[in-house]
Amino acid sequence: MTLSRRQVLAGSALVAAAALVPARAAVAPATRQSPGAYCYNLGDYQLTALYDGIWYLPMDAHFMRNATAAQVNKALAQVFLPPGVLPVSFTALLVNTGSKLVLIDTGTAGQVTDTAGFMNDNLAAAGVQPDDIDIIIISHFHPDHIDGIKTKDGAKVFTKAEIKVPEPEWAYWMNDAHMSGVSKSVHGYFLNAGRIFSDIAREITQFKPGAEVAPGIVSIPAYGHTPGHTAFAIHSGKESLLVMSDTVRNPYLFARHPDWQPIFDMDGDMAVKARRHMLDRAAADRLLVEAYHFPFPAVGHILRRGRGYELAPVMWSPL
Numbered sequence: 001m002t003l004s005r006r007q008v009l010a011g012s013a014l015v016a017a018a019a020l021v022p023a024r025a026a027v028a029p030a031t032r033q034s035p036g037a038y039c040y041n042l043g044d045y046q047l048t049a050l051y052d053g054i055w056y057l058p059m060d061a062h063f064m065r066n067a068t069a070a071q072v073n074k075a076l077a078q079v080f081l082p083p084g085v086l087p088v089s090f091t092a093l094l095v096n097t098g099s100k101l102v103l104i105d106t107g108t109a110g111q112v113t114d115t116a117g118f119m120n121d122n123l124a125a126a127g128v129q130p131d132d133i134d135i136i137i138i139s140h141f142h143p144d145h146i147d148g149i150k151t152k153d154g155a156k157v158f159t160k161a162e163i164k165v166p167e168p169e170w171a172y173w174m175n176d177a178h179m180s181g182v183s184k185s186v187h188g189y190f191l192n193a194g195r196i197f198s199d200i201a202r203e204i205t206q207f208k209p210g211a212e213v214a215p216g217i218v219s220i221p222a223y224g225h226t227p228g229h230t231a232f233a234i235h236s237g238k239e240s241l242l243v244m245s246d247t248v249r250n251p252y253l254f255a256r257h258p259d260w261q262p263i264f265d266m267d268g269d270m271a272v273k274a275r276r277h278m279l280d281r282a283a284a285d286r287l288l289v290e291a292y293h294f295p296f297p298a299v300g301h302i303l304r305r306g307r308g309y310e311l312a313p314v315m316w317s318p319l
């Protein structure tokens with residue numbers, strides 16, 4: 001611990017020495033935890049997991065393309081969860097780089113389910129107001145990731161933030177030609193993406209997955225869940241975090257059974273490939289990982305277990 005802390009401090013001293021003026025945080029780092037805002041350090045950055053809520057999604061017999069309801073219910077029962085319902089937890093990630101406040105995905109703003117929409121309360125608990133956010137990075141255009149950009153009435157929530165989105169995601173969802181023949185729910189996602197982005201289209205920055213999207217935050221193509229679905233790696237000092245976005249969702253189903261294809265993975269085979277690749281890399285390289293639908297605070301490590309993988313969550317700790 002001492003050595004790595006020294007290394008981190010040495011690293012940050014170099015960064016400070018290189019700059020003409022030392023970086024000044026837009027908002028001071030939090031000094032204590034609150035129930036729905038969990039802060040942790042990554043190199044010189046402070047990260048905050050922001051809890052938005054949970055959705056109890058009913059699953060019918062067709063929910064999984066390649067697993068039976070009995071198999072899914074058995075996996076749920078193994079972790080003491082009732083049958084036929086998928087718990088979908090929502091956690092956005094705030095990154096304080098010291099000079100920029102970056103928010104990765106934006107929560108549901110209460111527009112997906114009554115049991116979610118608390119992200120901004122937890123942002124406030126962390127001492128941050130929506131106007132403080134400098135950059136918003138979007139992983140993909142499903143409603144639970146973009147709805148927080150606007151209120152139900154269409155007002156922008158993060159008035160000063162630059163919004164960056166994956167180029168292939170924009171190309172898919174913002175083109176009405178792609179709407180024909182899609183399922184009812186996917187049709188709804190098109191309408192919702194239009195509601196969020198159409199009138200602010202000129203303010204949106206598109207990035208090519210693979211590019212650095214903010215200081216120390218590199219985007220990673222992880223297509224399949226949606227056509228432009230994107231993960232991220234955050235690097236600060238000698239430390240890194242893999243932000244898996246929706247490559248892996250509820251870990252008791254999709255880390256333990258990475259080959260399962262739920263209907264909301266638009267290209268199931270491609271999503272499985274991305275999921276296996278990312279889980280394998282996380283386990284082999286012992287990476288710290290984060291994912292939007294992991295149980296709060298949605299951060300931990302991945303280990304191999306049987307033919308699948310297991311999440312080892314971090315232990316909650318005070319600052």
Ligand SMILES: [Zn+2]
Nearest residue numbers: 142144246292
């Ligand atoms: Zn999602």
